[in-house]
Amino acid sequence: MSPTTTTQPTTTSGRHDLDYEPWRFWSEADAAQRDRQQALQEELAGRGVRCGERCFVSALASVTTDVLELGDRTYVAAGAVISGDVRAGRDCSVNPYTVVRGEVRIGDAVRIGAHTSLLGFNHTMDDPDTEIHRQPLRVQGITIGDDVWIGSHVVVLDGVRVGGKAVLAAGAVVTKDVPPGAVVGGNPARVLKWRTAPPAPEAPPRDDLAAAVARFADAARAQARAVLDRCWDPATGLFLDAPGVSATVRAQCDAVEVADLLLDGPPPQLPATEQVDRLRSWQDASTGMMGELGPDGVARRPVTGLFDPEAAYHVLSVGYALELLGSRFAHPVAVVSDASLEDVLHGLREQDRLADPWATGHWVDVLGTALHRNRELGVDTPPGATEALLGRLLSRADPRTGMWGRPGPDGDLLLTVNGYYRATRGTFAQHGVPVPYPERVVDTVLAHVRDARYFHPGRQNACNVLDVAHPLWLTRATGHRSDEVVDVARTLLGQALGRWVPDQGFAFRASDASTASLPQARPGLQGTEMWLAIVWILADLAGVSDALGYRPRGVHRPEPAADLGASQI
The missing domain is CATH 1.50.10 (Glycosyltransferase)
Known part of the structure; x- marks a missing residue:
C-alpha cells in the first residue's frame, strides 16, 4: 500500500474549516488554498489516484489505496480513512471520519454521512486453532447504486449491494442487499418504507x-x-x-x-x-x-x-x-x-x-x-x-x-x-x-x-x-x-x-x-x-x-x- 498523505494546509485563519466542510471549498477557498489542493492532487496522481474536475481531498484524510478513482465534484473530508480498491462516481461525498476500506464501488450522487464505515472485506474464522489475525481475508466487495443517501454512523458489511435511490438511516447496520428505492434502518437493517415505488413481484409462471x-x-x-x-x-x-x-x-x-x-x-x-x-x-x-x-x-x-x-x-x-x-x-x-x-x-x-x-x-x-x-x-x-x-x-x-x-x-x-x-x-x-x-x-x-x-x-x-x-x-x-x-x-x-x-x-x-x-x-x-x-x-x-x-x-x-x-x- 502507498504511504499516507501527511501535508496539512490550513485556512488563512489557521483553522481547517474547509477540510471538514469541503462542499464549500471551490466557492470559498483562496488562491493559496487552491494551489495547495492542486499540489496534493498531483501528488496523489503520482500514486495512481484519479480525481475528476473540481474534486477535493483533504490533507487531513488518510488515503492508502491500491486504486482510488473519484468522479467530478466528489470530495473526501478530514478524518476519512480510505484504503483498498475504491471507485466513486460524480457528486459523491465522503464526510468527516468516514471509513471506506476494501473493494467498494460507489455510483453517482452518493452522500455518505460522518462516522460511517463501508467495509468491503472481512476476516475469516474457519480454523478455531488459528488466531483470527493470521487467517486469510475474504473480499466480496460492496456496491452502492446511484443517488443513495447513507446517514451518519452507518455500517455496511462486505458483500452488500445497495440499489439506486435507497436511503440507509443513521445508525443502520446493513448486512444484506438493499432493494432500489428502499429506506432501511436498525440493526440488522430492515426496510422501513419506500422512497420510490417498491419493486414489482416476479412474473408468474x-x-x-x-x-x-x-x-x-x-x-x-x-x-x-x-x-x-x-x-x-x-x-x-x-x-x-x-x-x-x-x-x-x-x-x-x-x-x-x-x-x-x-x-x-x-x-x-x-x-x-x-x-x-x-x-x-x-x-x-x-x-x-x-x-x-x-x-x-x-x-x-x-x-x-x-x-x-x-x-x-x-x-x-x-x-x-x-x-x-x-x-x-x-x-x-x-x-x-x-x-x-x-x-x-x-x-x-x-x-x-x-x-x-x-x-x-x-x-x-x-x-x-x-x-x-x-x-x-x-x-x-x-x-x-x-x-x-x-x-x-x-x-x-x-x-x-x-x-x-x-x-x-x-x-x-x-x-x-x-x-x-x-x-x-x-x-x-x-x-x-x-x-x-x-x-x-x-x-x-x-x-x-x-x-x-x-x-x-x-x-x-x-x-x-x-x-x-x-x-x-x-x-x-x-x-x-x-x-x-x-x-x-x-x-x-x-x-x-x-x-x-x-x-x-x-x-x-x-x-x-x-x-x-x-x-x-x-x-x-x-x-x-x-x-x-x-x-x-x-x-x-x-x-x-x-x-x-x-x-x-x-x-x-x-x-x-x-x-x-x-x-x-
Whole structure:
C-alpha cells in the first residue's frame, strides 16, 4: 500500500474549516488554498489516484489505496480513512471520519454521512486453532447504486449491494442487499418504507400468465360496451376520451380501435357508415390534413406546410380508423404530395437542427404514414421521398445504440427510445424494412427499461411502455438477449393486466397516492387503446398472445401496413 498523505494546509485563519466542510471549498477557498489542493492532487496522481474536475481531498484524510478513482465534484473530508480498491462516481461525498476500506464501488450522487464505515472485506474464522489475525481475508466487495443517501454512523458489511435511490438511516447496520428505492434502518437493517415505488413481484409462471391473460381478455370483451358507452356523448354524437372532457378527433379513432380489438367490429353507438362519412368529412381537401375539433364539433382548418402540430397525429389515427372501418382518406395528404423532394429533405434537416429525438420521431412517423396513405390512393409524390427518408435514417443511425439522437443529461434515454419507436413505426415497421443495428437496439432498450424514473410500476405510462415493447418485438428475430427480453415482457405484462378498471378500461398512466388525481390517471379511450395494444405485444414476446383472442390492426399493428420489398424496381 502507498504511504499516507501527511501535508496539512490550513485556512488563512489557521483553522481547517474547509477540510471538514469541503462542499464549500471551490466557492470559498483562496488562491493559496487552491494551489495547495492542486499540489496534493498531483501528488496523489503520482500514486495512481484519479480525481475528476473540481474534486477535493483533504490533507487531513488518510488515503492508502491500491486504486482510488473519484468522479467530478466528489470530495473526501478530514478524518476519512480510505484504503483498498475504491471507485466513486460524480457528486459523491465522503464526510468527516468516514471509513471506506476494501473493494467498494460507489455510483453517482452518493452522500455518505460522518462516522460511517463501508467495509468491503472481512476476516475469516474457519480454523478455531488459528488466531483470527493470521487467517486469510475474504473480499466480496460492496456496491452502492446511484443517488443513495447513507446517514451518519452507518455500517455496511462486505458483500452488500445497495440499489439506486435507497436511503440507509443513521445508525443502520446493513448486512444484506438493499432493494432500489428502499429506506432501511436498525440493526440488522430492515426496510422501513419506500422512497420510490417498491419493486414489482416476479412474473408468474408461463401457464399462470397465460391464464391471467385469458381472464383479462374475457373481462375486457365483456365490458367493452360499457367502456364505450361511458365515453359516448349522445347529445353531440361524438366520443369523448373520458366523461367531462371535450370531444377530439383522436377519441373517435380510439373508439374505433377499441371496438375492433374487443368487439371485432365498429363501435355500436353509431352506424359504421356514419362514422366513415364523419371521419372523411374532417379532411381538408387543400392540405389533406385533419384539424382538431372546435366547440361546435367541426374540424378546424389546418395550417399549410409539413406539418400542423395540432393535426399531425390525425394522419395516423384517422387513416387507420378508416382502414378498420373498410375505408380510406377522401383526399391525398397534399402537404406531402405537393411538396418537392427538397422540401422533404429540408424538413428532415430542420429536425436535426432541433435535436429533439422524440420530436424528430413524431415528424418522421407522420411523413412515413402520409407517404403510405398517398400511395394507397395512387399518389406517389414527391418521387424518391420514401427512399430518401429511409436512406437518411439508415445513414444516421448510431451504431452504438441503434437509434437516433443522443441521450439526455445523466444518460437519460427516454426521448431517444420514445423517438425511436415513433420513427421506426412510420418507416421500417410500417413499410416492412429491417431496422439497422437491431442488437444494439435491444441493448439500449434493456438499459432504458431499468430506469426506475419511468418503469417502477407506479410511474409507468402507456407511451413509455409501448416505446420499449415495440422495439423489442421488432428486433425479436435476432434472438439477442432473448431471455432478458422475455423476462422484461412478462414483468411489464403482469403489471399492465392489473391496471384494467372494470367498465372503464385503462388510464393512460399508472396511478398511486400522489398521482391518482391527475387527468392522465383516469381511465379513458386513449389509455385503453394503447394498453390493449401493449398487452398484445408483451404477451407475444412472452409467448402467450394466443390467450388474448385479439391482435392489433390499427395504429399499433405489429405487421407492416405496406411491403416495399414487394415493389418493382
